[in-house]
Amino acid sequence: MNNSVITVRNLVKKFGSFVANDNLNFEVYAGEIFGFLGANGAGKTTTIRILSGLSAPTSGEVIVAGINASKKPEEIKKQIGYMSQKFSLYEDLTVKENIMLYGGIYGMSKSLIKERTENLLEKLNFRDYGNKLIADLPLGLRQKLAFSIAVFHEPKIVFLDEPTGGVDPITRRQFWEMIYETASRGITVFVTTHYMDEAEYCDRISIMSEAKIVALDTPENLKKLYNAATVEDVFIKIARPN
Amino acid sequence: MKRFLGFVKKEFLHIFRDYRTLFIIFGIPVAQILIFGFAISTDVKNAGVAFLDLSKDETTQKLTDKIISSGFFKRTENLVSYDEIEDIFRKGKTKEVIIFEKNFEKKLQNEGKASVSLIADGAEPNTATLVTNYTMAIISGFNTDISGIRANNPILIQPEVKMLYNPELKSQHMFVPGVITMILILICALMTSVTITREKEFGTMEVLLVSPLRPIQIILGKVVPYFLLSFINVILILVLSWLVFGLSVKGSIILLLAESMLYIMLSLSVGILISTIASSMQAAIFISLVGMMLPTILLSGFIYPIENMDDIYRYISYLLPPRYFITIIKSIMIKGTGFLYVWKETLVLLSMTVLFIGLSVKKFKVRLE
Numbered sequence: 001m002n003n004s005v006i007t008v009r010n011l012v013k014k015f016g017s018f019v020a021n022d023n024l025n026f027e028v029y030a031g032e033i034f035g036f037l038g039a040n041g042a043g044k045t046t047t048i049r050i051l052s053g054l055s056a057p058t059s060g061e062v063i064v065a066g067i068n069a070s071k072k073p074e075e076i077k078k079q080i081g082y083m084s085q086k087f088s089l090y091e092d093l094t095v096k097e098n099i100m101l102y103g104g105i106y107g108m109s110k111s112l113i114k115e116r117t118e119n120l121l122e123k124l125n126f127r128d129y130g131n132k133l134i135a136d137l138p139l140g141l142r143q144k145l146a147f148s149i150a151v152f153h154e155p156k157i158v159f160l161d162e163p164t165g166g167v168d169p170i171t172r173r174q175f176w177e178m179i180y181e182t183a184s185r186g187i188t189v190f191v192t193t194h195y196m197d198e199a200e201y202c203d204r205i206s207i208m209s210e211a212k213i214v215a216l217d218t219p220e221n222l223k224k225l226y227n228a229a230t231v232e233d234v235f236i237k238i239a240r241p242n
Numbered sequence: 243m244k245r246f247l248g249f250v251k252k253e254f255l256h257i258f259r260d261y262r263t264l265f266i267i268f269g270i271p272v273a274q275i276l277i278f279g280f281a282i283s284t285d286v287k288n289a290g291v292a293f294l295d296l297s298k299d300e301t302t303q304k305l306t307d308k309i310i311s312s313g314f315f316k317r318t319e320n321l322v323s324y325d326e327i328e329d330i331f332r333k334g335k336t337k338e339v340i341i342f343e344k345n346f347e348k349k350l351q352n353e354g355k356a357s358v359s360l361i362a363d364g365a366e367p368n369t370a371t372l373v374t375n376y377t378m379a380i381i382s383g384f385n386t387d388i389s390g391i392r393a394n395n396p397i398l399i400q401p402e403v404k405m406l407y408n409p410e411l412k413s414q415h416m417f418v419p420g421v422i423t424m425i426l427i428l429i430c431a432l433m434t435s436v437t438i439t440r441e442k443e444f445g446t447m448e449v450l451l452v453s454p455l456r457p458i459q460i461i462l463g464k465v466v467p468y469f470l471l472s473f474i475n476v477i478l479i480l481v482l483s484w485l486v487f488g489l490s491v492k493g494s495i496i497l498l499l500a501e502s503m504l505y506i507m508l509s510l511s512v513g514i515l516i517s518t519i520a521s522s523m524q525a526a527i528f529i530s531l532v533g534m535m536l537p538t539i540l541l542s543g544f545i546y547p548i549e550n551m552d553d554i555y556r557y558i559s560y561l562l563p564p565r566y567f568i569t570i571i572k573s574i575m576i577k578g579t580g581f582l583y584v585w586k587e588t589l590v591l592l593s594m595t596v597l598f599i600g601l602s603v604k605k606f607k608v609r610l611e
Contacts, residue, residue, distance in 0.1 A: 086445025
């Protein structure tokens, strides 16, 4: 797994005198599930915004899917998918209309959208829901659908920003099954979460604290390194040293 | 382009799926036109009129009889001096005072003309307009009656109309321009700011921003449907006021529609600007209603004539786009003037549009950082 899809070198992002990202260096490999952890305010969101082409780095080099984020942020957007904790689907549109909309935004042809919609509905056991409004779907289903739509255009990387916030344990488990399935298709998954049990599912995790990445390795190695039983213990040791 | 069209289509779906939105867009203008229209077109029946006959001759007597017998008026009092006029208006039953000048008949015979003064209570502008119009029609009928006898030497009774309390009677026929102005602000500023902040609140804006759609496409996509619907609305209001009230556009309809488009763009840019300031839908609604709707109703000259305002309010009104649009649309609709007479106002609207678009683009970029 030396094939990196995200390369970050000496990334610095400042807002005035406030440093949000202080000299970050990391790589994310193709097809892996990369957990991006950190306490609130550690600077995760800033990094994700830079990686997804929404904001430009102050200095340093950021290459996402082979594209330089400082030079062609708009090009990056075509190569990635994104899903956040907040609902990203339109409640007053039907399942199919939402799929059609996002497929269209990513420039997919109508026939391709139709074909993949059929497959997707089949796979999710959503046959009966195709023409239902999102507002009428239960929360768990919406979250699954939102994820499916985020990877509908087969992006190289999908960013998941606390995707399982407010979801019940069973749906969370199913959700992670979908993440595994996606990664196995070669789509890189870049996920932030506050659930430390979820961090255990990741191939590698990085932990941010005060604008810096303070740890980056597989969950097993980190647990050994910090002499901890769980990732949660590792996190607490790092994020709150006292 | 295809991406963009799909996005516009989605915006239309939002609008047509939401009955409240549909009601605001199409229900309110129709209701307002009908309410304002019928409130303003009350027929004159037995309106109180007082006479101050300074001549007391045969002709004034005939004219008085003709006015009374028309059925529109009833005599409240016969006055003997000017001093009584204010008093009788204050009592409230009299809507109009008709004054015949001294030596009315003699002047008519010797000079071929004489004058009648019509004084109406401008505090009720609609009634005032109606009663004076009716009276003038009767006098002009009387003119032809008596001129007929001496056709080669036509004589003229010249009515002079004077409004007490509200001399320029600026609010007449203002309701259609006023409603158009108000509806456009309502739909454009309110609805666009709400629909954009809704995307922010539901988190869909984030997803759109990381998509290949450019920010300008997102904004345009949100705004284009409202532009079209607003334009349809202007036409709807014009057609409705023509069908129901027979109010036609005196000037160029093309100019009117072009000016409307400019004003729609201005209002949309105000809506976008509001959406970049407001973080929630409630805030957007509040800013639009208090910041745009109220001033439009109160200070733009829609209901209260700008000429009668205190200085401070008049200066504020210079800052309000609706003020200029009302002037433009009124000139075109009622006076039938061409572009030469409204270019100044048009220029003001144009500069405001550029200013607001510039500001919102800047604000939007700042937010992206």
